[in-house]
Amino acid sequence: MSLLRPRDVLAHVHDITPEFLAARGLRGLLLDLDNTLIPYGSYEERADVMAWAADLRRSGIRLYLLSNATGKRARFWIDKLGFEGVGMAGKPNPRAFRQGLRQLGLPAHQVGMVGDQVFTDVLGGNLAGMHTILVHPLVDNALPHTRVTRRLERAVLRRYGHDWRA
Template sequence: MSWLETLMPDEYVASIYEIDLERLWGRGIRLILTDLDNTLVPWNQPTVPESLTKWLKQAHDRGFHVCIVSNNTSGRVLEFAQLSGLPAVGAAKKPKPIGFQQALDRFQMDAKQAVMVGDQLFTDIRGGNRLGMYTVLVLPIEPNEWWGTRMVRNLERVTMPLLCARGLQRPNSLRR
C-alpha cells in the first residue's frame, strides 16, 4: 500500500450526521470507532450536544457499539466519555495501531467489523486504513484546533487534491 493509499478514506462526508448507518450495518460493521475533537464536538468542548446524544442513540438502537479513540490526553477524553456514556481510549497515539487495537480488543472485534471516523487524514484515516478498517473522513467541526493539528492541516491541504485526482469525492458542501 502506497503512502497515498493509506490516506484515502472509503467515504468523505460533511459530518457524522451524514454517515449512512444502515449501509455500514449492511457491510458487517458493528463497531464505530470515532475521534473526539472536531469529529464529535469542537476541540476541547466539555459538553455533549443534544444532536450528538440523538445520533449516538440511533447508532446504539441499530446495534452498533461506539468507542472514542483520541490522541487527546486521557483526562480530557475520559471526562467526555463519562459525560457521553461512551467507552474511550485516550492518548491513543494514532496512527499507531495500539489505541485502535485496544478498542477492538475491548469489544472482541476484528478490524473488518469496525469503521474509523475522524477529521484527520494522517491520524484517523491512515491509522484505520493500516489496520484494514473501513474509514470515514468528516470535515472538522470548526477551525479552532490544537497548534500541532493546525500544522498537519497544511500537509492535508497539499494531499487532498492528490486524493481527489484518484477519485475521492468531496462532500456536497465543498463542491463548487
C-alpha cells in the same frame, strides 16, 4: 491502496446512519473526539451528537472512543456519551487501534474508524485494516502546527478528488 486515503469522506457524523453502516458491512465504530464529535477543546454538551450515538447503539452498533486528548478530557466525554473509550491513544500508533478493536470485540473489517485527521485517524485506521471514514473538522483550530497539517491534508485529499475546504 494508499494508507492515507479515506474510504468515505462525509460532512458530519450525522451522515453515518445504521443503513450507511449496514451497506458497508460495519458493526462497530472507533470514534475520534476532538473536531469529530465535539469542537476542539469544548466541554459544552451536544444534544445532537448524544442522540446520534444513542440511535446507533439502539441499532446494535458498538461504539468506542479513541482519542489523543488528555485522559481527563476523554473521561469527561466518555461519561457524557455513555460508551467506553480511552484518551492519550497515541494515534496513529497501531497499538491504539488494536486495543480499540479488542474492546469492540469485532474484526477490523467490520469496524469503521471515524475521524477528522488524515495523518492520525485515517492512517492508523488503514494500517489496522479498518474501513476509514473522514469527516469535516467541526472547527478550524488555529494552532500553528495544525495549520500546516491541514494544508498537507488538503493536498492529499485533492489527489483523491476531494475538494476539502477546512
